[in-house]
Amino acid sequence: MTVAAALQPSGLPPSTPDIYPDTQLLVDMSDVWVKFDGKWVLKSIYLKCTQGEILGIVGPNGGGKSTLLKVILGLIQPDKGAAQLFGQKPGKQSRLNVGYLPQVSHAERSFPVTVLDVVLMGLYQQLGIFSRVRTTHRQKALEQLDRVGMKEHAAKPFGKLSGGQQQRVQIARALVSSPRLLVLDEPSTGVDSVGQEDFYELLASLRDNQRISVIMVSHDIGVVTTYADRVACLNREIHYHGDTGPWAETDAYQKVFGKNLKVMVHDARCISCMMRHAHHD
Amino acid sequence: MIEWIHLEFMKNALAAGMMLSVVLAVVSCFVVLRRFSFIGVGVAHSAFGGVALGALLGISPTLSAIVFAVAVANAIGVVGNQKRLSADTAIGIFFSLAMALGVIFIGMSNSYNVDLFGYLFGNILAITHQDLVVIALLGGLVLVSIWMFFKEFMFVAFDSEVAHVSGIPVRFLDHFFLSILSLTVVISMKVVGIILVSALLVIPGAAAAQITDRYVPMFAVAVAVALVSTVGGLWISYYANLASGATIVTLASLLFFISFGIGKLKK
Numbered sequence: 421m422t423v424a425a426a427l428q429p430s431g432l433p434p435s436t437p438d439i440y441p442d443t444q445l446l447v448d449m450s451d452v453w454v455k456f457d458g459k460w461v462l463k464s465i466y467l468k469c470t471q472g473e474i475l476g477i478v479g480p481n482g483g484g485k486s487t488l489l490k491v492i493l494g495l496i497q498p499d500k501g502a503a504q505l506f507g508q509k510p511g512k513q514s515r516l517n518v519g520y521l522p523q524v525s526h527a528e529r530s531f532p533v534t535v536l537d538v539v540l541m542g543l544y545q546q547l548g549i550f551s552r553v554r555t556t557h558r559q560k561a562l563e564q565l566d567r568v569g570m571k572e573h574a575a576k577p578f579g580k581l582s583g584g585q586q587q588r589v590q591i592a593r594a595l596v597s598s599p600r601l602l603v604l605d606e607p608s609t610g611v612d613s614v615g616q617e618d619f620y621e622l623l624a625s626l627r628d629n630q631r632i633s634v635i636m637v638s639h640d641i642g643v644v645t646t647y648a649d650r651v652a653c654l655n656r657e658i659h660y661h662g663d664t665g666p667w668a669e670t671d672a673y674q675k676v677f678g679k680n681l682k683v684m685v686h687d688a689r690c691i692s693c694m695m696r697h698a699h700h701d
Numbered sequence: 702m703i704e705w706i707h708l709e710f711m712k713n714a715l716a717a718g719m720m721l722s723v724v725l726a727v728v729s730c731f732v733v734l735r736r737f738s739f740i741g742v743g744v745a746h747s748a749f750g751g752v753a754l755g756a757l758l759g760i761s762p763t764l765s766a767i768v769f770a771v772a773v774a775n776a777i778g779v780v781g782n783q784k785r786l787s788a789d790t791a792i793g794i795f796f797s798l799a800m801a802l803g804v805i806f807i808g809m810s811n812s813y814n815v816d817l818f819g820y821l822f823g824n825i826l827a828i829t830h831q832d833l834v835v836i837a838l839l840g841g842l843v844l845v846s847i848w849m850f851f852k853e854f855m856f857v858a859f860d861s862e863v864a865h866v867s868g869i870p871v872r873f874l875d876h877f878f879l880s881i882l883s884l885t886v887v888i889s890m891k892v893v894g895i896i897l898v899s900a901l902l903v904i905p906g907a908a909a910a911q912i913t914d915r916y917v918p919m920f921a922v923a924v925a926v927a928l929v930s931t932v933g934g935l936w937i938s939y940y941a942n943l944a945s946g947a948t949i950v951t952l953a954s955l956l957f958f959i960s961f962g963i964g965k966l967k968k
Contacts, residue, residue, distance in 0.1 A: 512868055541864070
């Protein structure tokens with residue numbers, strides 16, 4: 421795809437056969453508009469996510485990233501346009517195939533649950549209201565904890581874990597109901613850099629081994645360029661949506677972040693330093 | 702030192718207090734975990750409007766208080782969920798409205814048949830066998846309801862957003878909880894009073910949360926705190942000639958500060 425094609429001002433055209441050949445679409449947004457208090461926070465969004473890909477959504481704070489996730493999950497209805505999740509209108513039914521990790525855990529650190537209790541919560545919907553948790557469910561939850569490397573912490577109070585460990589436990593909770601799509605809102609928040617790297621490696625292995633798709637919202641361009649297969653650059657409208665590699669060649673990041681780029685995470689993967697026309701001190 | 706237990710009214714008060722301790726303690730754990738403390742205060746005060754309405758209409762104050770408190774609690778739930786209004790604003794408005802209506806109803810009824818002061822501050826002398834039956838039945842209903850939805854209530858309290866996305870009916874459960882909270886308030890009115898019941902909707906759970914990090918011990922400690930406060934409070938109030946509801950709440954608060962201290966030392 422050419423750089424010019426990548427820089428369609430009003431987002432991606434509805435059909436871009438070159439990057440979506442024959443694969444199943446898990447998320448398909450078509451000309452979605454969302455208004456809050458009379459202001460458009462999402463404008464003409466075309467977004468697709470296929471099976472087995474990691475899609476990074478980057479953009480500045482207030483650019484509509486969390487709103488976009490809520491539309492995907494069916495928690496917000498678009499004012500115009502349509503979104504589809506697993507080929508259906510996003511809602512209770514289609515959400516059953518989604519594992520969700522919020523930006524911040526709303527739980528207090530002192531909340532009296534163990535790590536295993538938290539993972540079991542991922543099964544409550546399937547269990548239904550009157551049934552109790554049984555050994556088979558505990559077994560299932562322990563398997564997921566093992567998968568994210570947290571099995572030995574199963575009996576610990578959840579609040580005693582570090583941010584990175586809590587995140588792994590929440591991934592285990594999301595995975596225990598066998599989702600096909602993980603939706604993560606700012607997964608780097610409150611996690612140290614070593615923990616982050618492990619975490620994204622884990623996501624990559626889920627994609628490679630289970631063909632689980634991941635949509636993650638982040639303001640950290642470094643993480644997205646390293647781990648995402650495709651990227652969508654969002655500041656109310658989508659400025660780029662396509663493979664991660666070509667994205668680094670465009671100036672879409674500048675359109676979206678403007679002069680604020682300097683305040684972004686700066687490490688060895690710093691996108692600005694990779695740019696031909698970087699203005700970095 | 703035990704002759705007080707043989708007094709008929711004390712027997713009733715103790716039986717009522719012990720049953721209520723279990724119900725209030727269990728409910729208070731969820732009030733604390735779901736961060737509904739202020740809603741508890743609001744719902745408790747709005748029960749006053751219901752009692753006054755009962756006096757005006759000449760019907761059972763317990764019945765009118767149940768209807769009134771459940772209605773106000775659910776109204777708080779609906780209005781507090783709006784984007785432009787925070788829950789504490791909704792509570793602030795509804796509970797003062799309910800209290801104001803209560804005062805108006807009293808003025809209109811010109812009736813002094815109902816011991817309103819007793820409902821506000823508790824009157825253990827007034828607890829009848831019929832009250833004990835009501836407490837046992839409705840208290841049992843509250844406990845069974847919590848048992849039925851226990852894991853869902855825990856998930857919603859832990860992270861309502863994730864619970865909602867995963868398909869748990871969060872709004873229904875919140876309204877259901879507010880309704881059983883209202884029932885708990887109404888059955889506790891006569892023993893501790895409307896003004897002070899909100900304390901017992903928070904303190905046992907809050908005290909337990911200081912010293913436990915698992916939920917089974919949390920519920921156990923909360924029940925113990927409530928039982929010690931209620932039985933101890935009734936005993937002290939009898940010998941020191943103090944108001945029973947106030948003594949119970951003071952003792953419960955003392956237990957809270959002790960567990961707060963223990964919690965700090967543990968860290």
